[in-house]
Amino acid sequence: MDPVTRIVSVVTPVHDTALPFLPEAFASLRVQDLPDGWEWEWLVQVDGGKESEVSANIREDSRVKVGANRRGGPGVARTMAWGRSQGELVKVLDADDVLPAGALARDIEVMEAHPSVGWTVCRALDLMPDGSLRHYTLGDPDAGLLTRGETYAYWTTTHRPHVHPATLCIRGSVLAEAGGWMALPASEDTGLLVALDVMADGWFIGETGLHYRKHPGQTTAHIDHRGGTEWEARMGAIRKHVEALALRYRLT
Incomplete structure (x- = not known):
């Protein structure tokens, strides 16, 4: 690879139930047309398995x-993948999801045009088992700047983000x-996502940048995902982490 090429690192954790979807994610990466001087690398991390x-x-x-x-779970696998990366930008792509054409280029273009923006998210469509596409259930914000603290404020009252975290692209x-x-x-x-929001402004891209696959084997389909003692502990850990960052970055 040309040493002057700028890289966007796509990080993908994968476990056994998501392995069959990986070729479709790969195909969606191969058709991405990036701005001149840019290339992607794909860091696939097999959690609890073999390369x-x-x-x-x-x-x-x-x-x-x-x-x-x-085996460490998706957070560990994502961080391990990122640890092997070279890119100045880091793009999230779950193993069972698909990037529509132009998704990476739009992330790069926003980051280049707005140096103060630390992260981007975009419109997502749910990819249903029958192949149809449906709009992500939460309403999208207006395209453009997401002022620091905006996403955090929404999360504190709902414990859900108002933008899709599976669409994140982040400055390394x-x-x-x-x-x-x-x-x-x-x-x-x-x-x-909520931690990034208290650290830096974000940007919402109005064009669809992800097809988010819905299937029974995904983590969000687990019985403990939206309630119970595990959910309470997860939310508590997130809150403590983000509150500490908010103080450090003088958000509160």
């Missing part, structure tokens, strides 16, 4: 870097300050 579980035709692409770790320097993803069994992407 060989990823098909050979994916591993043979020089832009793909497959790693594996003992800001992600490093945030400490990567929290070691939670779920909601680690929401925790990172």
Whole structure:
């Protein structure tokens, strides 16, 4: 790879139930048309498995870097993938999701045009089991600047983000300050989103940038995802982390 090429690092944790979807995620990456001077790398992290579980035709692409770790959950796997990355921008892509054409280019263009913006999110459509697309259930904000603290304020009253955390693209320097993803069994992407929001302004891209697959094996389908003692502990950990950051970044 040309040493002057700028890189966006796409990080993807994968476990056994999501492995069959990985080729479709790969196909969506291959059709991304990036601005001049940019290239993507794909950091696939097999959580609790082996690198060989990823098909050979994916591993043979020089832009793909497959790693594996003992079972740690999605937050650990994401952080492990990021630890191997080289890019100045870090893009989230779950193994069972799909990037529409132009998604990466739009992230890059916003970051280049707005140096003070630390992260982007975008419109998402739910990809249903029958192949149809439905709009993500929460209403989208207006396209453009997401002022620091806006997403955090919404989360404190609802414990849900008003933008989709699976669409995040982040400046690597800001992600490093945030400490990567929290070691939670779920909601680690929401925790990172809310943390980023108290650290830096964000940007909402109005065009669809993700097809978010809905299927029974996904983490968000688990019985403990939206209630109970595990949920309370996850929300408590996120709140404590973000409150500390809010004080540090003089948000409150």
